[in-house]
Amino acid sequence: MHNESRHRKLSLWVAAFALCSALQVFRGAAGDSYIFVSGTILLILSTTLLEKLEFPSHRLASGRHLDWSGLVLLVALAFTPRHSAFDFGIFVLLLPIVVTLAWGERSRPKQPLTKRDRNTRFVWSAWAVAMCLWEFAANILGQLSTDPNNFPTISVLVDPLLKPEIGQAGYVAVWLSVGYYLLKAGAK
């Protein structure tokens, strides 16, 4: 996502979030539009006006706080009804906490990448872009089609799997594991 040859103020994540914002507006999803537009603004601010603002998140992320928080969230989210006010409250509280932890220190100086690193970044970026394009195409074609189920999105395919309790618990466990990894690895 970053060009090593020169310093870039705005990361490509800004473009990715702006694109997602446009798609959410096209879908008419007001809540998701608000989330992605806010995310785009925050990403821009993080490398411009608020660039010098730092938060020593490694102290919190490297201790046991994150382990216990993950366990509490697992119990709270895996076995309570989805779409409830309780879940809403947890997610509203969780967002500023994880953003602060991920904020951390300023981006560290760029290091030259090896050819293997560049190849890996290119291959996985291409894979992610292909996945996003397929999802975006399904989303757009589904809305233009007479029957949206002609072009199912990932949401439409995954949501039924979460209806049984075991599906919901499995999703929460995988989702929390990814977040735990991102915060731990990002704080190193």
Place this chain on the structure above:
Amino acid sequence: MNTHQLTIAGYLVLLSIGFVLWFATRHNTGSRLTNLGTMFQHLLRYRGTRLGLIIFWWWLGWHFLVSVVHYN
């Protein structure tokens, strides 16, 4: 094959490619590609990447656990 099946087939093909990539590089011994963990360790040095990934991760939870997915 109708468009519903074709769309699902596309997702499955892409997921399979991702799995093969991860599986083939997981020991980080190849000469052409590093493993996913090494790549993330590098990318997470950047605040933009950390924020982009964590906000997207949070949204994935929000989308399936708080929002209601509309089927049509």
